[in-house]
């Protein structure tokens with residue numbers, strides 16, 4: 001099995017500080033091609049490509065573009081570069097190794113939907129990406145790819161970098177927009193969706209770094225050709241952030257349809273030091289934890305519906321048999337307890353209780369009643385939380401209750417025995 | 423640079439608030455936003471001081487209390503944790519003789535924990551003043567701390 005390099009093909013080949021390098025290998029040519037097309041033609045190509053958002057929620061990209069293209073007046077383009085989901089680092093690589101690819105993708109989108117202003121919201125922890133993109137934006141402006149009358153045509157668009165300041169929830173689209181507006185990053189109630197009322201209550205197209213970075217390739221090779229890549233469930237390539245107890249951690253670009261096991265074993269070289277895989281966490285902290293025997297499933301998002309979950313942004317975290325399920329869950333849930341924005345009670349209070357219950361599992365001081373409370377709380381948070389953070393935070397618990405039921409039972413029995421021995 | 427010069431670089435509108443707070447924090451040796459600064463910012467932007475505080479306290483990269491000259495943030499998430507053979511956090515606590523959340527007596531370092539910093543492929547990792555240090559070993563940490571001490575002396 002090999003990687004299929006599309007978005008990563010220029011990595012290491014060009015100097016990310018040099019717009020000349022990018023232009024020399026055909027960069028910004030696709031923008032010129034797109035600018036000879038109509039808005040509807042571009043959106044049609046995006047539809048034909050079957051691409052869905054690469055930020056985790058997996059929504060068909062063309063639908064958002066079409067909704068936006070019907071709006072008039074001021075509107076915005078926003079790139080979500082907040083990448084805070086533990087285990088993900090693909091957007092960092094995209095920004096640090098090929099920043100103009102992202103800018104070109106944003107330009108094509110802006111041209112198609114009719115936006116004149118854009119923001120790239122980068123998490124504050126990614127200082128080198130901030131620096132590189134600010135540099136790339138200045139270069140693009142000098143070369144006439146940003147600003148007034150782009151490529152000599154009646155198309156005006158400019159971009160600005162905004163930084164986050166250490167809040168995972170700001171990756172959620174409304175929290176992110178609030179943050180750009182100079183407020184705490186707390187979500188808004190939807191509808192209306194961003195394409196109707198987003199940044200400063202104007203229509204806003206918000207996409208992930210990888211989604212925007214894919215657009216030039218779709219236009220270059222045509223939507224139909226792009227759509228042939230991947231599987232019948234999901235088209236194209238996906239960047240996978242592979243980490244944990246695996247020999248070759250790193251970023252890999254593969255076609256949809258590739259299995260999780262292929263990524264871990266053939267690209268990642270398997271687990272290190274003769275250990276065995278115990279668990280694999282998919283997508284990041286908000287994703288399911290699955291056992292070894294499910295690794296032959298492919299990375300297509302639709303297949304993840306059995307976990308009531310998505311592949312998310314494409315993280316695969318391998319955990320070997322030296323680690324205990326409950327220490328992993330405890331860390332994961334402590335993360336969410338800390339990152340909850342506090343706006344709704346199930347998430348604000350629920351995670352605190354969940355952490356307490358998991359601590360009991362971890363300490364082998366747990367009862368069957370605690371187990372029932374844990375499962376019911378996990379379900380309540382999942383079903384009643386206001387935003388995607390709470391709606392997905394307990395996926396790891398719900399999945400392990402199903403796939404690692406044995407560990408839960410075992411820990412309860414061990415606790416009982418411990419109690420009797422005292 | 424004076425605070426007023428920082429303010430003037432940005433349009434006087436609420437949307438500049440986070441960038442202003444981050445820049446002031448970066449400029450100051452003790453990395454925090456004081457009461458006086460909150461007042462100046464609120465006056466310049468025409469927003470309430472309570473609004474400035476609500477933003478200031480929401481984001482973990484910002485602080486209302488003085489911190490050390492260098493902010494060390496150790497990653498605590500799973501990809502780092504399962505690659506951490508020697509307990510980075512404890513090692514730092516020992517070498518600095520303080521716990522997470524504290525500032526060293528000489529005011530040189532503040533030790534904090536952070537969520538994943540996107541260096542999971544080079545775990546374990548930490549940030550010092552937002553500069554990443556990866557593939558950490560005990561020796562490496564020792565050398566890194568020494569280099570910060572030397573430059574400052």
Ligand SMILES: Cc1cc2nc3c(=O)[nH]c(=O)nc-3n(C[C@H](O)[C@H](O)[C@H](O)COP(=O)(O)O)c2cc1C
Pocket residue numbers: 052053054055056057058059061080081082083084085168169170171172173174206207208209211212387388389
């Ligand atoms: C808690 C939370 C965190 C998120 N973090 C990110 C993120 O870091 N990057 C991202 O692109 N999308 C993130 N998302 C998804 C965004 O809300 C949104 O769906 C995405 O930016 C849409 O872009 P796409 O269609 O290109 O994927 C997050 C969602 C939630 C609920």
Ligand code: SF4
Pocket residue numbers: 169187339340341342343344345347348385386387388389390391
């Ligand atoms: S689910 Fe959590 S993060 Fe989302 S709005 Fe509610 S409290 Fe905030």
Ligand code: FES
Pocket residue numbers: 086087088497498499500501502503537538539540541542545547
């Ligand atoms: S988990 Fe530590 S850098 Fe990602």
